[in-house]
Amino acid sequence: xxxxxxxxxxxxxxxxxxxxxxxxxxxxxxxxxxxxxxxxxxxxxxxxxxxxxxxxxxxxxxxxxxxxxxxxxxxxxxxxxxxxxxxxxxxxxxxxxxxxxxxxxxxxxxxxxxxxxxxxxxxxxxxxxxxxxxxxxxxxxxxxxxxxxxxxxxxxxxxxxxxxxxxxxxxxxxxxxxxxxxxxxxxxxxxxxxxxxxxxxxxxxxxxxxxxxxxxxxxxxxxxxxxxxxxxxxxxxxxxxxxxxxxxxxxxxxxxxxxxxxxxxxxxxxxxxxxxxxxxxxxxxxxxxxxxxxxxxxxxxxxxxxxxxxxxxxxxxxxxxxxxxxxxxxxxxxxxxxxxxxxxxxxxxxxxxxxxxxxxxxxxxxxxxxxxxxxxxxxxxxxxxxxxxxxxxxxxxxxxxxxxxxxxxxx
Numbered sequence: 001x002x003x004x005x006x007x008x009x010x011x012x013x014x015x016x017x018x019x020x021x022x023x024x025x026x027x028x029x030x031x032x033x034x035x036x037x038x039x040x041x042x043x044x045x046x047x048x049x050x051x052x053x054x055x056x057x058x059x060x061x062x063x064x065x066x067x068x069x070x071x072x073x074x075x076x077x078x079x080x081x082x083x084x085x086x087x088x089x090x091x092x093x094x095x096x097x098x099x100x101x102x103x104x105x106x107x108x109x110x111x112x113x114x115x116x117x118x119x120x121x122x123x124x125x126x127x128x129x130x131x132x133x134x135x136x137x138x139x140x141x142x143x144x145x146x147x148x149x150x151x152x153x154x155x156x157x158x159x160x161x162x163x164x165x166x167x168x169x170x171x172x173x174x175x176x177x178x179x180x181x182x183x184x185x186x187x188x189x190x191x192x193x194x195x196x197x198x199x200x201x202x203x204x205x206x207x208x209x210x211x212x213x214x215x216x217x218x219x220x221x222x223x224x225x226x227x228x229x230x231x232x233x234x235x236x237x238x239x240x241x242x243x244x245x246x247x248x249x250x251x252x253x254x255x256x257x258x259x260x261x262x263x264x265x266x267x268x269x270x271x272x273x274x275x276x277x278x279x280x281x282x283x284x285x286x287x288x289x290x291x292x293x294x295x296x297x298x299x300x301x302x303x304x305x306x307x308x309x310x311x312x313x314x315x316x317x318x319x320x321x322x323x324x325x326x327x328x329x330x331x332x333x334x335x336x337x338x339x340x341x342x343x344x345x346x347x348x349x350x351x352x353x354x355x356x357x358x359x360x361x362x363x364x365x366x367x368x369x370x371x372x373x374x375x376x377x378x379x380x381x382x383x384x385x386x387x388x389x390x391x392x393x394x395x396x397x398x399x400x401x402x403x404x405x406x407x408x409x410x411x
Contacts, residue, residue, distance in 0.1 A: 009036040011029045012029075012055070014044070016128075020128070022128065022132075024047050025231070025232060026039070028054070034236065045133065048132045048134035056134060059235055062141050062143040064141070065116065065141035068091055071087075076399060078375075079374075084103065092116060099117070101115075102245050104245040115247060138247075144171065144177065145234075145239055146177070146234060156201050159171060159202055160238075164209045164213050182215060182216070186216030268345060271344040278304065339410075343410060352376060364411035369408070371406060372403050
């Protein structure tokens, strides 16, 4: 690859033909969807070595991902995501808890495009990427990596198909599509035609990776056949210009390097500092006549004390707070510290969550926090369960401008 081509290559597109097998094809592409390198084959680790500072899109086989649509009237995206698995329950053979649901942009009529994939498959892909040192920017099913063409005629829609000797990958309207054996493709296309609005016809552009590849003929459909030297060139074009659903959502959402290295520790450090302030509060009182810096620390200590013991007069804060902790925890101060450490460590795993206040009374913690969505609270609940015997319950949630405000109880 020339230096000029390397400079234009901002994306690495990696096609994983079979989930769990360490054989991939990859190529580099620019933002317009044109390949800037030859297509290469090898291991996922070899492909990861080419990413460097570029964006990486991992394309999964279409037959592992179901594309569907759910209509959730008047719901926010976070609430829609909670309802979608149960609305699509009749369409999937597996239990919804064993499936991962990723959502696209909401349509004009409260319809959400949805991509459904088994959690086992996503876990396998995540493990493969971790072992290879690859952190993909996006993971997309090949059905949504195909180009989408807009028909010049108002009463016609244009579909895209990629066909080899055995299988066909078809992109229908918007976010719909399927991957299937060539012999069954005709039945699927006929059914898709019947689902079209009245007085709307379908045309299809078929790309063949092999001259001997063919699809069964479909009645009343205009078909244009084009040669395709490489799947990757078609994927590059589709990913640059067509809407798609990124499977890296929810439990599989990627973290930036900053999130990974700093944010998980940030709240641990803040809470540890607050706990340390409580333990040395008596020393602060002995030196309150010192510099203005100590005066500032005194005011911070007062704020912490009032949060912990609202309405109490601060006389000997360390003794007062220790006595209050003993009273509320039945004398088990060590247990309180252990529980607070578990909560701090669990909060650190959810960097999108901001703690607003915490109250301890009668052996339980009441937390007021802001987060991005209810699934994040479920992740926090799971983290707490892993670390000890603390049990978390959600008392209330309210959608606010800057996120979701929740009140939770831990005991």
